[in-house]
Ligand SMILES: O=C(O)C1=C[C@@H](OP(=O)(O)O)[C@@H](O)[C@H](O)C1
């Protein structure tokens with residue numbers, strides 16, 4: 001899908017959909033609980049559908065009734081030979097569910113699309129090898145067989161927190177206690193905190209001391225009705241857009257959320273925007289913007305949209321601890337660099353950093369942007385297009401369906417002009 005984005009002055013109110021991270025977690029916990037849980041507030045997207053279909057393949061019964069998901073959990077005693085889990089392009093789904101699926105003790109094949117099978121998996125390969133379990137990774141699938149056991153796990157903290165979350169979902173179900181120690185640097189830690197928060201909701205106890213988690217065994221997930229809060233990673237696109245040009249009120253944002261991407265509020269304020277919070281509404285207002293140093297260690301998903309913000313902030317913005325952006329749906333550093341350069345942005349990078357020298361306006365004509373098959377690149381470059389001087393075209397805009405299928409509908413609601421071409 002190709003979309004044409006016209007420079008537009010946006011205004012009004014936008015309601016942000018459910019947190020993808022929290023929706024994955026709620027669906028997994030409910031799917032492992034005995035009994036029936038009702039999950040409300042979840043917006044379907046390709047990633048969320050991937051988790052639903054994988055949990056169904058592992059024996060959970062999940063039904064959409066009006067706006068709710070009704071989940072009947074599985075005890076993972078699946079009688080099907082060769083279980084197939086299609087993760088689409090969702091890194092969370094694949095990395096959360098490999099250890100969970102191992103507990104079926106059956107052969108489970110994970111398939112996926114796009115870059116998914118190229119994203120790092122060696123942490124699990126090593127763990128499975130150490131326990132003499134089968135973990136076979138080919139170009140287009142991963143096949144596992146055998147159940148992970150209680151252990152003292154030591155995991156590097158700087159590849160992906162999703163491995164840690166995957167183990168945290170699984171280890172409480174083993175008969176005896178396990179521990180997980182995370183080696184420094186421990187990045188994306190806020191996502192592990194989200195996992196702990198959801199596990200607690202479903203009755204699972206985990207003890208934490210520094211970078212070590214102790215997970216008592218023989219635990220049971222308890223069914224629970226959960227409402228899934230709004231997504232700060234998605235709010236960031238609208239918060240940045242308002243900061244760059246106007247004022248927007250953004251609703252469905254829990255002010256007490258533990259999402260690491262809530263850091264966007266501080267970053268917008270540091271850049272000079274006005275941010276006011278009233279209950280679940282955040283109003284962001286444009287002011288003169290200035291460059292800053294931004295640490296992405298704990299909020300990698302904000303990288304693309306903050307690159308757009310930086311393009312318009314006077315002076316040098318330095319991004320540090322950015323290298324995990326290279327192992328997402330695209331190499332997000334390389335993608336942002338090549339697309340922003342089309343607009344004439346002064347951007348350079350090293351393996352772990354990005355530097356942008358921002359200016360007030362960009363007036364190139366006939367810019368054609370490639371979406372790099374990455375939802376966050378498409379959404380970030382849409383925000384750029386709305387703030388530029390002339391219309392632009394984004395190719396591969398359907399990538400938004402990974403996390404936010406209604407993104408362009410929401411842009412239209414706030415009077416952003418966008419059309420398919
Ligand atoms: O646990 C999660 O929900 C996520 C963790 C982060 O990944 P890493 O831990 O690999 O940085 C983030 O980038 C991803 O979009 C969602």
Ligand SMILES: C=C(OP(=O)(O)O)C(=O)O
Pocket residue numbers: 047089090091092093301328329376403
């Ligand atoms: C990287 C992302 O998700 P995942 O790792 O689950 O594919 C994302 O949503 O930006």
